[in-house]
Amino acid sequence: MENVDLLHLIFAGLSIAATILGGLFGIVKWLAAERQKTREDFDNKLQLVQERLEERVSEAEHGIESKVETALQQMGETMRGVREKINSVELDSERRFMPKGNFDDFRKEYREDMKRIFDRLDRLPAQTNE
Secondary structure, three states: OHHHHHHHHHHHHHHHHHHHHHHHHHHHHHHHHHHHHHHHHHHHHHHHHHHHHHHHHHHHHHHHHHHHHHHHHHHHHHHHHHHHHHHHHHHHHHHHOOOOHHHHHHHHHHHHHHHHHHHHHHHOOOOOOO
């Protein structure tokens, strides 16, 4: 009878051990599933954040491009206006000053005066700093 009781005791111990091991295995499996679920949730949230960030970056790039294009248009208009003003001043100068003999006389006198000044400067003795 002792063999039968010992055998029952061994079977009972093995049953308890199997139950404990089965419970531990179930807990480990459940933890692994929860970990996977948490990882998937995190990946989904990360994907959403990345998509939103890409949208905002795209919107910002579009806004910057729009501002640059507007600035370039305004700069082009300004440059055309400046060029037009320069052209009108040149045309006005040609009409008012160029045909006049006084202006040509002034230029001739100015050139002669400058030539005389440089001739006199060339004749001055060279000074040395000692």
